[in-house]
Amino acid sequence: xxxxxxxxxxxxxxxxxxxxxxxxxxxxxxxxxxxxxxxxxxxxxxxxxxxxxxxxxxxxxxxxxxxxxxxxxxxxxxxxxxxxxxxxxxxxxxxxxxxxxxxxxxxxxxxxxxxxxxxxxxxxxxxxxxxxxxxxxxxxxxxxxxxxxxxxxxxxxxxxxxxxxxxxxxxxxxxxxxxxxxxxxxxxxxxxxxxxxxxxxxxxxxxxxxxxxxxxxxxxxxxxxxxxxxxxxxxxxxxxxxxxxxxxxxxxxxxxxxxxxxxxxxxxxxxxxxxxxxxxxxxxxxx
Ligand code: 8Y7
Numbered sequence: 001x002x003x004x005x006x007x008x009x010x011x012x013x014x015x016x017x018x019x020x021x022x023x024x025x026x027x028x029x030x031x032x033x034x035x036x037x038x039x040x041x042x043x044x045x046x047x048x049x050x051x052x053x054x055x056x057x058x059x060x061x062x063x064x065x066x067x068x069x070x071x072x073x074x075x076x077x078x079x080x081x082x083x084x085x086x087x088x089x090x091x092x093x094x095x096x097x098x099x100x101x102x103x104x105x106x107x108x109x110x111x112x113x114x115x116x117x118x119x120x121x122x123x124x125x126x127x128x129x130x131x132x133x134x135x136x137x138x139x140x141x142x143x144x145x146x147x148x149x150x151x152x153x154x155x156x157x158x159x160x161x162x163x164x165x166x167x168x169x170x171x172x173x174x175x176x177x178x179x180x181x182x183x184x185x186x187x188x189x190x191x192x193x194x195x196x197x198x199x200x201x202x203x204x205x206x207x208x209x210x211x212x213x214x215x216x217x218x219x220x221x222x223x224x225x226x227x228x229x230x231x232x233x234x235x236x237x238x239x240x241x242x243x244x245x246x247x248x249x250x251x252x253x254x255x256x257x258x259x260x261x262x263x264x265x266x267x268x269x270x271x272x273x274x275x276x277x278x279x280x281x282x283x284x285x286x287x
Contacts, residue, residue, distance in 0.1 A: 001139055001184065001217065003096040004116030008057060010217045010256040013270055016058035016098060017051030017263045018223065019044060021081040022065040034081065044085055045092060052095045054264035058117060058257070061086055062100030066121050066194075068153040075103050083109050090114035098141070104132035111136035117187075121145055121194060123172040130179045141187040141219055142172045146195025156195045161203055162210050165190050169214060187257065189219040193227060201227040205246060209253040221259035222246040244269045 001008055008014060021033050021044065033044040048059050063081035064073055078101065086097050090113060098117035099110040104126065107118050116138065123142040124130045133140045144165045146156055158164050169188050177183050190211060192201055211218050222228065228242035229235065240262050247258045247266055251273045260266045 001187075003058075003139055004090075004114065006096060006116070008096070012274070013251055013255060014057040014257050015055060015263055015266050015270065016060050016219070016221075016257050016259040017048075017054075017056035018221075018259060018261050019048060019051075019059055019061045019085075020065070021061065021063050021085060022070075037077075039081055039085060041085060041088055045088055048089050048093055048095065051263045052093050055267035056095065056263045058096045058098045059089065060098040060100050060119055060259060061089070062119075063106075064101065064103075066149045068149060070149055072150075075105050078103060078106055079109060082106060083113055086110055086115050087113035102126050102129065104128035107132040107136060107138075111138055117141065119143070121149075121191065123168075124176065125172075130176055130181065133176070134180045137185075139185045139187060140176070140181065141189055142169060142176070143189040143219075144168050144191040144194065149194075152195035156197050156200060158200065161196075161200050162207050165204070166210065166214070169211075173214070173216070183216070187217045187219050188214055189221070192220060192222050193225045198227055198230050201225075202231075205249055208250055208255060212254045217256040218254060219257040219259060220247070220250045220255050222250075223260040223262065240265060248273060 001010055021039060023034055031047060033040050051059060061082055063078040082099060086099060089097050096116040097114065098119045099106060099115045100119045101107060102120050102122040118133055118138050119141040120129065121143045122145065124133060146152060173186055176186060188211060190204055192204065223243050224236045224239045228239040228246065232242045243260065243262060244265055248269050258266055
């Protein structure tokens, strides 16, 4: 798969670092990159540089908080938060910038300033989003969510969790390919915490291998999420070990991209996983 002219072999799992440019971020690594609505661009660039040096292949830049109950912002506001930063990163750092957005306008502008991936938690369901991605020719990550961020955690409900997520992703993949997006430009994500109960999230983590049947790269994001807090009883800033453990459980089932706040630590976990996996004579990790 090609991102910003880089050919990335996703058979070797990669790490995506998170850069939240939101007021009310659920967690942003303890740093704030927006002050009184103003983008702290140099601070955000430093954080990006650090994640890049730690081994992140992708930096996921997001301007709209999707935390449960978050306040909506205008497209203009989202644009002001994200576009200048993507441009600045691309001019200074040789890293693939992913834009976490559902807005077709932001997708198109982001592509113009050098974004290499579109990450949409709404799986291109907004009017114009599929067409925007097709125009940009960028790879896209389609994530599953039941409902909308404002209400998704009110009463998540599935009769068959894994099948429903699989069916949703299949539908979105087919909507994309029908509209002219290449299937090999698509990454899938079951969307931990997005319209799912605690039990749903745990079941999902144990059954990630089911998504490999779609034969597309699989991305997961569990970093600091509430399911880790519910399991361990720890607050957001103390969920590192839990997040690493969850990432490894994912890697062992064939996950290709891990989205995280904690790049350096996740890279170490990945190295341990790869060392064992590559020693195939002794171990079968069946991926
Ligand atoms: C995910 C995500 C968030 C995720 C993908 C947070 C933007 C909440 N989570 N994108 N975004 N997958 N693809 O805690 O799990 O980071 S926001």
